[in-house]
Amino acid sequence: MRTINSKLIAETVKELCIKANLELRKDILSALRRAREKETSSKARGVLDIIIYNALLARKKRLPICQDTGMVVAYVAIGQEVRIKGVFRKAVERGVAEAYRCSYFRNSIVMDPLRRKNTKNNLPSIIYTCIVPGKRLNIRISVKGFGCENISRTRMFRPTDSASLIEDFVVEAVKDSGSRACPPVYIGVGMGGTIDKATLLSKEAVFRSVAGCSRKRHIAKLEKSILAKVNSLKIGPMGVGGRTTALGVSVLSYPTHIAGLPVAVNISCHATRDARKVI
Amino acid sequence: MRKIYLPLTKKVIKTLRLGQEVLLSGSVLTARDAAHKRLAETLKSNKKIPVSIKGETIYYTGPTPTMPGRIIGSCGPTTSSRMDQFTHILLRHALLGMIGKGERSKEIVSAIKRFGAVYFITIGGAGAYLSEKVKNSKIIAYRDLGTEAIRRVIVEDFPAIVAVV
Numbered sequence A: 001m002r003t004i005n006s007k008l009i010a011e012t013v014k015e016l017c018i019k020a021n022l023e024l025r026k027d028i029l030s031a032l033r034r035a036r037e038k039e040t041s042s043k044a045r046g047v048l049d050i051i052i053y054n055a056l057l058a059r060k061k062r063l064p065i066c067q068d069t070g071m072v073v074a075y076v077a078i079g080q081e082v083r084i085k086g087v088f089r090k091a092v093e094r095g096v097a098e099a100y101r102c103s104y105f106r107n108s109i110v111m112d113p114l115r116r117k118n119t120k121n122n123l124p125s126i127i128y129t130c131i132v133p134g135k136r137l138n139i140r141i142s143v144k145g146f147g148c149e150n151i152s153r154t155r156m157f158r159p160t161d162s163a164s165l166i167e168d169f170v171v172e173a174v175k176d177s178g179s180r181a182c183p184p185v186y187i188g189v190g191m192g193g194t195i196d197k198a199t200l201l202s203k204e205a206v207f208r209s210v211a212g213c214s215r216k217r218h219i220a221k222l223e224k225s226i227l228a229k230v231n232s233l234k235i236g237p238m239g240v241g242g243r244t245t246a247l248g249v250s251v252l253s254y255p256t257h258i259a260g261l262p263v264a265v266n267i268s269c270h271a272t273r274d275a276r277k278v279i
Numbered sequence B: 001m002r003k004i005y006l007p008l009t010k011k012v013i014k015t016l017r018l019g020q021e022v023l024l025s026g027s028v029l030t031a032r033d034a035a036h037k038r039l040a041e042t043l044k045s046n047k048k049i050p051v052s053i054k055g056e057t058i059y060y061t062g063p064t065p066t067m068p069g070r071i072i073g074s075c076g077p078t079t080s081s082r083m084d085q086f087t088h089i090l091l092r093h094a095l096l097g098m099i100g101k102g103e104r105s106k107e108i109v110s111a112i113k114r115f116g117a118v119y120f121i122t123i124g125g126a127g128a129y130l131s132e133k134v135k136n137s138k139i140i141a142y143r144d145l146g147t148e149a150i151r152r153v154i155v156e157d158f159p160a161i162v163a164v165v
């Protein structure tokens, strides 16, 4: 057994919250730069120039990339040979609260969905854990704003439905959102499992590099086809028109039931933010 | 790029073209969901609101807390369509300009045109960059709403695109 002190967990969570909010993922930044070169309209280029400059400025001056510093979701894979000293949930929450207070991030969480009173410390966060072999902790912190979260959707397809219906569903979601989700977006799709599994997969999908593609050939084909269709919408960066409505599409799939085909679409804005560390 | 000075006038608005890129300089108010709800409810019950919106431009934003030594935190636009349900009554009380991100509902698009007002979009997610365009910021109403309080903000060369006019 290896003992990990909850203090170390709190420190790591704090560090990751700060990193995610201040330093745009390298793969996203490179994709934005490639998109900028591909755009032909001066308006689309202008918008991408500002988005890229904003990311560089945020990193340099230690300012949040976006004012919507999100609701924190922690994905923690716990090695089964690890023993945690202290209370795990409290450690994660302490890390989040400290990061948001020390770094002047926005507190965007309300305690009750109807009464809507701000908790003033950006807590609670959402924590997903899984047990894996080994003696390490793999912590990933994702912060997502709600401009794009509000656009995400799920649908239960029939088992006999074709891939092209799923493509249409994803393209529809982007089309309906127009520029509300801060395009160019990164689209995560979860397919299969149950409704909750599909939704979780759609979130995990955007952790993959935006330049990558699925290892399953038919899924990689689906990703490519969705990307082409979405970009032919010509919504463009922040809706000004142009070639880049999405930077990439990532589809994760899982076995499912003979009677169903759940699909979830997670639209993630150009400020797709997460950070990971293994301790 | 054309420079526009705030507060706006109906005369200036008439000269704006759809899709035109502009740089805004002058005074704007910030307000988002919770402040809009209060403003609209107060106006509906014929009570006085704590700040006059006549001829004003409202920027839909909820900034991050201000770091020591800075004027304002990151302050990009939030989704405008959530404010649609409260916009008509504000236009009736002579609001002239709005800045946000994303499309507006059909009804609000036609109301904006009918009232001779204008809706600009700016760059969502560019909160750090846009904070550098803010030269002064002060909370003037609804302080209890925290990030959603109403601020008087002075901007200089704030980039925007005419989206509805």
Ligand code: SF4
Pocket (backbone or CB within 6 Å): A066, A067, A068, A144, A145, A146, A147, A148, A149, A180, A181, A182, A269, A270, A271, B076, B077, B078, B124, B125, B126
């Ligand atoms: S959608 Fe993303 S980039 Fe746009 S305002 Fe929200 S968090 Fe920021």
